[in-house]
Amino acid sequence: MIDLRRLPARWRRWDVTVRDLPLALLLVVMSFLPVLRGHETQVGELPPRPFDAPAIAALALLCLPLAVRRRWPAACLGLVSLGFVVAQLRGYHMVAGTGLPIALLSAGAHLERHRRAAVAVLSAAYALLAVALDRLGGAERPDGYVVFFVGLAVSWGIGSWLRSTRVAEAEYRLRVAEATRAAERTRIARELHDVVTHHVTAMVVQAEAARYLTAAPDRLDETLGAVTDTGRRAIADLRHLLDLLNPDHDAAREDRVRTPSTGDLRALVERTRQAGQPVEFTEEGEPAESAGSAEFVAYRVVQEALTNALKHAHGHRTVTRVRYGEKEITVEVGTDGPGNRAASPGGSGRGLAGLRERVDALGGEFSATGQDGGGFVVRARIPAGGPS
Numbered sequence: 001m002i003d004l005r006r007l008p009a010r011w012r013r014w015d016v017t018v019r020d021l022p023l024a025l026l027l028v029v030m031s032f033l034p035v036l037r038g039h040e041t042q043v044g045e046l047p048p049r050p051f052d053a054p055a056i057a058a059l060a061l062l063c064l065p066l067a068v069r070r071r072w073p074a075a076c077l078g079l080v081s082l083g084f085v086v087a088q089l090r091g092y093h094m095v096a097g098t099g100l101p102i103a104l105l106s107a108g109a110h111l112e113r114h115r116r117a118a119v120a121v122l123s124a125a126y127a128l129l130a131v132a133l134d135r136l137g138g139a140e141r142p143d144g145y146v147v148f149f150v151g152l153a154v155s156w157g158i159g160s161w162l163r164s165t166r167v168a169e170a171e172y173r174l175r176v177a178e179a180t181r182a183a184e185r186t187r188i189a190r191e192l193h194d195v196v197t198h199h200v201t202a203m204v205v206q207a208e209a210a211r212y213l214t215a216a217p218d219r220l221d222e223t224l225g226a227v228t229d230t231g232r233r234a235i236a237d238l239r240h241l242l243d244l245l246n247p248d249h250d251a252a253r254e255d256r257v258r259t260p261s262t263g264d265l266r267a268l269v270e271r272t273r274q275a276g277q278p279v280e281f282t283e284e285g286e287p288a289e290s291a292g293s294a295e296f297v298a299y300r301v302v303q304e305a306l307t308n309a310l311k312h313a314h315g316h317r318t319v320t321r322v323r324y325g326e327k328e329i330t331v332e333v334g335t336d337g338p339g340n341r342a343a344s345p346g347g348s349g350r351g352l353a354g355l356r357e358r359v360d361a362l363g364g365e366f367s368a369t370g371q372d373g374g375g376f377v378v379r380a381r382i383p384a385g386g387p388s
Contacts, residue, residue, distance in 0.1 A: 016070050023102070024066040031059055031094040041097030042088060043148045044133030045140040049091035058087040062096040069106035074118070077107040081122065085129055089136065101155035108159020109166075119156065126152070190354040192238075194300055197351060199234035201310050202275040203227050261295035262287055262329070265302055265322060272306045278317050279306065285324035287384075294384040297358045298322065298329045301366075304351045305333035305378040313375060328364070328384055334377035355380070 011019065030036055049055075061083025069076040080103040087097060104122075111118060130145045207227055260268075269281045287295060302320060309318045313335040323330040352368050355378075359366040364382040371377055 017067050020069055020071075021067040024063045024099075027063045027066070027096045027099055028059060031063075031096040033095075036095050040093040040095050041100070042093045043140060043145065044088050044130075044136075044138035045144075046088070046091040046133060046136060046138050048093045051092065054086065054090060055092045055094075058083045058090065058092055059094060059096050062087065062094070062099040066099055066102060066106075069103055070110050073103075073107040073110040074114075077103045077111075077118070077122075081125065085125070088129065088133060101152060104152055104155040105159040105162075108156040109162040110159075115160075122152075123149075186357075190358070193351055193354060194303060196234065196238070197304075197307055199231070199237070201307050202271065203231060203234075205275050205277075205310050205314055260299045260303075262298050262322065262324075263295075264299060265320075268299070268303060268306065269320065272310065272318075275310055277306065277310050277314060279309075279320055280317070281320045281322075283322050283324070287324050287329070288326060293362060294329050294382045297355075297362060297364075297382050298331050298380070300358060301331045301355055301378065301380045301382075302333060304355055305331075307351070308376070308378075309333070309335050316375070325384070329382045331380040331382070332377065334371065335375040352378075 061079050063083075065076040065079040065083075080099050084097060084100045086092075087094060107118065126149055130140075133140065265283070266281065269279050272279050302322065306318065306320070309316070317336045319332075319334050321330075321332045355368075356366045359380050359382055362383050364380060366378075366380045368376065368378045
């Protein structure tokens with residue numbers, strides 16, 4: 001049993017020449033049908049002549065090249081035009097003359113080079129054909145030649161319009177693909193920044209503190225253990241990101257690796273405390289069931305703010321507040337004053353800019369400002385209920 005639903009897909013898989021051949025053969029058959037007598041495509045109004053051997057040659061030139069009208073449009077147009085000239089000068093009136101406007105349409109749509117030259121040559125050839133037909137005694141009036149030429153020009157124009165539409169669509173798809181790649185690169189850069197900066201900053205601060213704990217072996221061992229744990233978490237997160245970059249990564253495994261959310265904030269705060277940063281953390285309300293990406297963005301806001309506190313206000317009191325509303329999540333992280341920046345890696349501002357873009361993408365509000373007397377405060381209002 002043939003599945004008719006699969007026929008279009010199978011047809012598109014065939015070579016373009018095979019798909020264009022049926023129209024060429026159809027024109028051949030139509031040229032011999034008595035019912036179509038009087039409906040031939042011709043110009044010049046020469047007396048009709050019965051079909052003979054030259055007529056078969058003209059018929060072949062008019063029809064068979066249409067099988068390659070998309071693969072070799074210039075060759076097709078040249079052969080069909082030659083067949084049309086022979087048919088008109090010899091008085092062979094046949095339906096196959098329709099092959100000329102079809103060839104013009106295909107050439108207008110698929111010819112890539114020397115398009116203007118082709119138009120000029122064909123126009124000149126048509127003018128010479130009109131003169132020759134008139135000298136042979138053709139009864140066609142001048143306005144008839146003009147109307148026929150306009151019809152041929154319309155065929156070329158339709159093909160050119162189809163070509164421009166196809167080119168515009170291809171350019172649009174290219175722009176979309178480039179924008180998608182750029183957005184993906186930006187997303188990956190943000191993830192790398194969030195993961196690497198937070199963990200490495202914590203490790204640097206903990207390692208710096210360990211230098212002053214040589215006289216307290218218990219605390220030194222605890223600090224070095226924290227550095228080790230932070231390094232392991234960084235490696236695990238980086239491996240997850242590398243898995244996502246691999247086009248053959250296991251989607252099932254990706255589902256098992258949970259995206260950070262507000263449920264991980266307490267663990268994040270505790271790790272920051274272990275790095276030596278005094279953090280006060282309060283939560284109000286409960287996260288909405290349909291918070292979507294808002295929880296992930298809220299986590300990243302807190303993570304980046306605590307990372308900056310470790311960098312630039314190490315040892316100073318840091319207050320973190322997260323409030324869950326029905327339609328939004330509000331985050332506020334502030335420090336009392338700057339610390340010793342010389343012992344911390346410098347910042348590029350890329351993290352805060354990335355957070356602003358994340359929040360703006362969800363239609364929220366973000367700000368990061370300094371406070372009177374030193375310190376800084378990061379605030380974000382993140383609409384909840386968006387797609388996850």
